[in-house]
Amino acid sequence: xxxxxxxxxxxxxxxxxxxxxxxxxxxxxxxxxxxxxxxxxxxxxxxxxxxxxxxxxxxxxxxxxxxxxxxxxxxxxxxxxxxxxxxxxxxxxxxxxxxxxxxxxxxxxxxxxxxxxxxxxxxxxxxxxxxxxxxxxxxxxxxxxxxxxxxxxxxxxxxxxxxxxxxxxx
Numbered sequence: 001x002x003x004x005x006x007x008x009x010x011x012x013x014x015x016x017x018x019x020x021x022x023x024x025x026x027x028x029x030x031x032x033x034x035x036x037x038x039x040x041x042x043x044x045x046x047x048x049x050x051x052x053x054x055x056x057x058x059x060x061x062x063x064x065x066x067x068x069x070x071x072x073x074x075x076x077x078x079x080x081x082x083x084x085x086x087x088x089x090x091x092x093x094x095x096x097x098x099x100x101x102x103x104x105x106x107x108x109x110x111x112x113x114x115x116x117x118x119x120x121x122x123x124x125x126x127x128x129x130x131x132x133x134x135x136x137x138x139x140x141x142x143x144x145x146x147x148x149x150x151x152x153x154x155x156x157x158x159x160x161x162x163x164x165x166x167x168x169x170x
Contacts, residue, residue, distance in 0.1 A: 024103075035095040042089050116155055123152050 006014075028036070041047055058078055061068045072078055126149050133140055 032095070032099055035092045035099075038089075038092045039096040042092070112155075119153055123150060126150050 055078070058072070059075075060066050062070050062072045062075060062078075064070060126146070130146070130150065132138075
C-alpha cells in the first residue's frame with residue numbers, strides 16, 4: 001500500500017520553509033558560521049576521540065611511561081590549556097544558543113500570528129454558518145458555547161489572563 005500523496009499546499013509549505021532555512025543559512029554572518037562550525041565539531045565524537053588521544057598521550061609522556069622527556073610533570077600546563085579551551089568553547093556554545101533562541105523566538109511569533117489568524121477566520125466562519133442557517137431557516141439546538149465562539153478573542157486579554165493566573169500560582 002502506497003502512502004497518500006502529500007497535498008499540494010503542504011508540499012508548497014515544505015518547499016517554502018526549506019527555501020527560507022537555506023536563505024537564512026546563506027545570510028548568516030561570518031561570526032555565526034564560525035561559531036556554528038566550532039559548536040558542531042565540539043559536539044561530535046570526533047572531538048571526544050581527538051581529546052582522548054591527546055590527553056592520554058600527554059599523561060603517558062608526563063607520567064614517565066614513555067621514553068620521551070617530560071615537559072609538564074605537574075600537569076599544570078594541561079590544566080591551563082583545558083581551562084582556556086573550556087572558556088572559549090563555552091563562549092562559542094553560548095553564541096550558537098543565542099542565535100538558536102532568536103530563531104526559536106521568530107518561529108514562535110510566526111506560530112502565534114498563524115494561530116491568531118486561524119482563530120479570527122474560524123470566528124468569522126462560525127458567524128457566517130450561523131447566518132446561512134438562519135437565512136435557510138435551519139433549526140439548531142441552542143448551545144451557550146456558540147455565542148462565546150462568535151466573539152473575537154483579544155490576544156492581549158488572553159495574555160493578561162495567563163499572566164494573572166501564573167502570578168496567583170506563584
